[in-house]
Amino acid sequence: MNLKASSALVFLAALLLMPTPVIAEPGFDLTIWSRAYQPSQPVFINVTGPANMSINLYISDMEGNIIIGRNTVLDETGNFSFTWIASQEAEYNATVQFSTGLIIVRKFVIEDKITGQDLGELYKSLFAMERRMLMRFEELTTLVYASILLSVVGMITSAAVFNHVRKHVSRADTELTKFFKGEVASVLQQQLSKKKE
Numbered sequence: 001m002n003l004k005a006s007s008a009l010v011f012l013a014a015l016l017l018m019p020t021p022v023i024a025e026p027g028f029d030l031t032i033w034s035r036a037y038q039p040s041q042p043v044f045i046n047v048t049g050p051a052n053m054s055i056n057l058y059i060s061d062m063e064g065n066i067i068i069g070r071n072t073v074l075d076e077t078g079n080f081s082f083t084w085i086a087s088q089e090a091e092y093n094a095t096v097q098f099s100t101g102l103i104i105v106r107k108f109v110i111e112d113k114i115t116g117q118d119l120g121e122l123y124k125s126l127f128a129m130e131r132r133m134l135m136r137f138e139e140l141t142t143l144v145y146a147s148i149l150l151s152v153v154g155m156i157t158s159a160a161v162f163n164h165v166r167k168h169v170s171r172a173d174t175e176l177t178k179f180f181k182g183e184v185a186s187v188l189q190q191q192l193s194k195k196k197e
Helices: 003-017 116-169 171-196
Strands: 029-033 042-048 054-061 066-073 079-085 090-098 103-110
Touching: 029 090, 029 103, 042 054, 054 079, 066 079
Parallel strands: none
Antiparallel strands: 029 042, 042 079, 054 066, 054 090, 090 103
């Protein structure tokens, strides 16, 4: 056998052994639905096929790790329903293998979504924070006004005390001032007369 014939034979064998996707046959189905597709919310899985047929149903993550699985038999109407609650956000595959060898895979995503209730709670907390900040601002404004008022009262009191002391309490202060002025004037006179000489 030549090289071309052997490589063609290998190619043909590989082609025949290659797994091919199975197209779902009528009457076989796997449906998935949920109200929210969020963590802690139920995901409903329904398998449809011939009555009393054995199936293998499992849910796996995108790495192929099986999260939950079940071998069971479809009921007399050809249905099997299963409820699963995801604990975390991720992409998942639901896979069912029928006893005929048919495999159906459905992908679904679980992710947190912001609901109207979540928005309501967010607005509620924001408005509560705004209310607290306004109350603090009013308290600070009151404190600023109080400190300005106390400063003005202190300045008025200081001016009144100074005026009272200047007029009534210490005449010695004015005598001392006169003495120092006289001394400074005499010293200056002496210095000027020395310079003229």
